[in-house]
Amino acid sequence: QVQLEESGPGLVKASQTLSLTCTVSGESITTKYYYWSWIRQPPGKGLEWIGYISYQGSAYYSPSLKSRTSISRDTSKNQFTLQLSSVTPEDTAIYYCATHTELGQGTQVTVSS
Numbered sequence: 001q002v003q004l005e006e007s008g009p010g011l012v013k014a015s016q017t018l019s020l021t022c023t024v025s026g027e028s029i030t031t032k033y034y035y036w037s038w039i040r041q042p043p044g045k046g047l048e049w050i051g052y053i054s055y056q057g058s059a060y061y062s063p064s065l066k067s068r069t070s071i072s073r074d075t076s077k078n079q080f081t082l083q084l085s086s087v088t089p090e091d092t093a094i095y096y097c098a099t100h101t102e103l104g105q106g107t108q109v110t111v112s113s
Contacts, residue, residue: 002026004097004104012091014113018084022097022104029078030055035100038071038082040093048093053080087111 008020022036029036037052051061051071059071065084073080084091094106 002099002102004099004102006095006097006104006107008107008109010108010110012087012109012111014088014111015086018082018087018091018109018111020082020095020097020107020109022080022082024078024080024099027099028075029053029073029080030075036073036080037098039096039098039103041096041106042090042093047096050082050084050095089113 003025005023012018034055035052038050053059053071061069068085070083089111092111096106097104
């Protein structure tokens with residue numbers, strides 16, 4: 001069973017870069033046809049897909065966030081990372097990492113102005 005766990009700062013100042021790590025267990029992030037996503041849910045709103053990195057290491061981003069987003073991976077640690085730059089209070093949300101069958105528990109990130 002794949003398990004995902006998000007980690008990172010819970011509070012980020014506006015204009016800084018948000019950085020979160022997802023640690024994966026139960027499956028290698030290089031296993032064929034697995035795609036590893038970041039998703040978020042702002043308060044009072046629905047889920048928003050941010051982007052994913054493939055088992056081959058290629059990353060794809062939501063057009064609305066593409067200019068500020070970078071997803072990378074560390075295969076030696078079986079982790080993948082989200083970086084979101086120039087954050088504003090509108091980036092306050094619960095951030096989840098996910099694959100097609102599993103969702104992490106999520107981590108609250110608050111952007112202070």
